[in-house]
Amino acid sequence: MDMMKRIGVLTSGGDSPGMNACIRAIVKSSLAQGIVVVGIADGFQGLIEGRMSELHYSSVNNIIHLGGTILGSARSQEFLTIEGREMAINNCKEKKLDALIVIGGDGTYKGALQLSKESSIPVIGIPGTIDNDIASTDLTIGFDTCLNTVIQAVDKIRDTATSHHRVFFVEVMGRHSGQIAYHAAIASGADHVLIPETKTNMIELAQQLISAKGVRSSIVIVAEGDDEGDAQQIVNEIKPLLPTFDIKYSKLGHIQRGGSPSASDRILATKMGDCAVSLLVKGKFNQLAVTKNGIVTHIELSSSAIENKDEQTENRQLLDRMLTRH
Structure with a gap:
């Protein structure tokens, strides 16, 4: 392929803090190398509908601290169809896009992989999701x-x-992954954690809470995808087993997606955005930007690269030790 001249960028799926920092890095890195950046509104749906506009330095001034995504995001059912993807590919050609950078989670990656298979458009994926459930990074x-x-x-x-x-019982996001719940339990000093990857034994949990009756309070972190249901369902089920306990639940909901990104997320997003542009400039196409042992690198975009992450054994063992009461 000839030298990169025009790169499209989109954010897809659930928004995550740091997406704007990543968009900013892509724009600044591209413009510094004479490449035009085209922002695509509302993810793959915007690509299908041709809703695109060029991004300039002024477009990304003062956005590094903002949560959400200035491009907007969506989960496009139309993109799942062959007809939808054909429209997206045609719009890429019409807008003369030499490559596409997509920021999102596993669903976004699957869309990018499908697009790369059905067209000659080079694609780079960047992991933007609060779930941290992508195995390759x-x-x-x-x-x-x-x-x-x-x-x-x-x-x-x-x-x-x-x-x-x-x-x-505090409910956090994680329909299929316990990454948020597990790490939040470790960092908050929670007393128990319930995640989709392991089966919840309500009788055993009740017995553990009874054995800790002498403490002033207990915190149980619940991933929304736990096999026994959400926090409200679990509380309703366990209350009859603990008739003398004062039990409440709290669903944190979408506040987990919002807010100004942390310093770590701003730095990670900036490095990954710059990495994506560098890959395209070097002619390394259909790649995923990932982090390994603190270093931003890349791997080939493939179905195995977007598999869901299983909680590491050492993290489980660490949490088990931290949960020990006696």
Whole structure:
């Protein structure tokens, strides 16, 4: 392929803090090398509908600290169809895009992989998701900020739980992955954690809470995709087993997605955005920007690269030790 002249960038799926920092890095790195950047509105749906506009230095001034994404995001059902993808490919050609950078989670990666197979358009993927559930990378953009948000909330909930001798079940995001729940449990000093990857035994959990009856409060972190249901369902199920306990639940919800990105997420997003542009300039196409042992690098875009991450054994063992009461 000839020298890169025009690069398209989109954000897709659930938004995550740091996406704007990544967009900023892509624009600044591209413009510094004489490459035009075209922003695509609302993810793959905007690509299908041809909603694109050029991004300039002024477009990304003062956005590094902003949560969300200035480009907008969406989950496009139309892109799942052959007809939808054909429209997207035609729009890429019409706008003379030499390559596409996509920022998002596993669903976004699957869309990018499909696009790369069905067209000659080079694609680079950047992991932007609070879930941190992509196996090929140690960290995803937004995970650190999300964890900080969860921990701040749990700290506040613990204050009131301790004051009233309560057990609180705190629900965090994670339909298929316990990454947020596990790491939040470690960082917040939670007493129990329930995740989709392991089966929850309600009787055993109740017995553990009974054995800790002498403490002033207990915090149980619940991933929304736990096999026993969400926090409300679990509380309704466990209350009859603990008739003398004061049990409450709190669903943190979408505050986990919002907010100004942490310093770590801003730096990670900047490095990954710059890496994506560098890969295209060097002619390394259909790659994923990833982090391994603290270093931003890249791997080939493939179905195996976008598999869901399983919680590491050492993290499970660490948490088990931290949960030990006696």
